Amino acid sequence: FHAQGISCPKDGPRLYLLNRDFEIVDCKDPINEASKLIDEGFIVAIKGIGGYHIAALASDDDVVLELRKRKRRPRRPFAVMGLNTKVLKKLVYMSEEDEVILNSPQAPILLLPKKPDTPVSRYVSPDLSHEGVFTAYTALHYLLLMNTRDKYLVMTSGNISGEPMCTDEECAKSRLSKIADYFLIHDREIVNRVDDSVVRKTGDQYVILRRGRGHAPLWITVNRDLGGEFIAFGGDVASAGAVGFEDKVVLTQFIGDLDSLRAQKDLLKYVDYFVKNYSLGQKMKPVVVVDAHPQLHARRLGLEYARARSLPLVEVQHHYAHVLGVAMDNGLEGLISGIALDGVGWGLDGTVWGGEVLLFNTETYGFKRLGSISPLPLTSDRDAHIPLRLLFAYYSHRGLEFEKIPRLIDFEVNRDYLFECKAAYTLVKLGKYTPASSTGRLLDMVASILNPRIERTYEGEPAIWLEALAHAGKDLIEIDHFKIAMRDGIYRLLYxxxxxxxxxxxxxxxxxxxxxSFLYSFGRALGELLLVSIKGENVNGVVVSGGAAVNEFIYRGIRDKLKEHGLKPHLPRNIPPGDGGLAFGQVIAASLKVNSSSR
Structure with missing residues (x-):
């Protein structure tokens, strides 16, 4: 590890090992002592360069389950850090390309297929086909791992679930002392919080799922002058903000979900930091950009920011920002068609969108909605957490009697689910629901058909489980029962x-x-939906965006269908496909709107 820092045996920086009460543990070598404690089954918080990690044995079921209990994180996968790729090859399948990514200066967490004989506890990433692995990227981590018996450890964010990770000792003591038994800390200040980047491969392309250490805040150069200065606030899930000026867009590092007040403060902090760092507002008033959804925290923060500084404001529709961002990230120009696949976004017609075919031009502001998946009835936020509710709401909408649904899906609804299912079913009968052309909710519903007890304990869990199930399969049957029909003035994919x-x-x-079979056939059907929708249009390219765009089997289906017609679907190159890349598209859209109105 190359470093040219200033260090001194007398003046530091220094390492300390502390117990849960933040008292110094008397030892000659804090790193070696921390390694011994981890091998004994203790959980240790480690202060790194962008925040705290929590380290624990990855091979011990009891240790991993205890960590889950303390973090209140029942199923969300943990990442595994290995001493090097030689160690990680014992845990996962790894190609030469994968190894280059893992050994790169960015050293991201990379999602790779598990080996069947992996020694890693099944509770590290329960019921999933892939493990998130990365290599020791600092000397501290390397020495820690070198002294452990396994040479690999669970290395997860040092935070209470749902909050940003800790960066200082005050936060660590108040928030992590109920999780960690010991703390390995140094006396250098962490100025900016930055999480580890996460990358996966979809098709033949590596896609950044979480843009953090090593990737942010590198700017992204676009193929035009933006014609102004812009401050975008992104979305609420896996949030990131952005600023735009000249021909550059700079995304903040991954902030996280904006449900917590600490995450909201972080978004404001880093957006404002970029505004000052790049001297925005010195020559002109920057334009603040927000999502059109009236209930988003990110939107409210943007509105308050603009109002407090008397700045102009632009609203951008969620899925337009998604697909426009991917087009610009790939350098595409002219007339483009995009498929947006995610959970929920505010539609211009007042319904929920999330499975859309859009047509737009990179030279002018605006888009046409040409097609979507057929809407299903959403009755409550609870639907996303208990997918069985979705199934009962769906069959209620189709007119099936409540008592017949359990027999149909071959599942006896017990007391735990009876109230939830009856509530969703009844709300649809009363007409109290929102139509949602949501890919995320459709995938949740399919997951509940195959596993009625599945619940969501983290973002996207049922859909991620469904993809893992598909990876475990060998056979594929192309399902030809999808239909396309014109409904409400657009083409709908009926399922x-x-x-x-x-x-x-x-x-x-x-x-x-x-x-x-379902995921691949759904992808092919989406490809057909796009082809039908753009018939007669001379498009210069096709893009795919949204959180579900990186599902291997959906993307493969879209790709194979479009390839038959000489088209290639483009995934994002430098930005996350989900809401972590939304602010990038918001900047581009606002630039088009502002400059078109000033002509």
Missing amino acids: DDVLDWLIDNKSNMDRCTLAR
């Missing part, structure tokens, strides 16, 4: 017959085959 087919076959076919 009623597909869901019926899944239910009819789940008792006599392997779940893995069903999952694999």
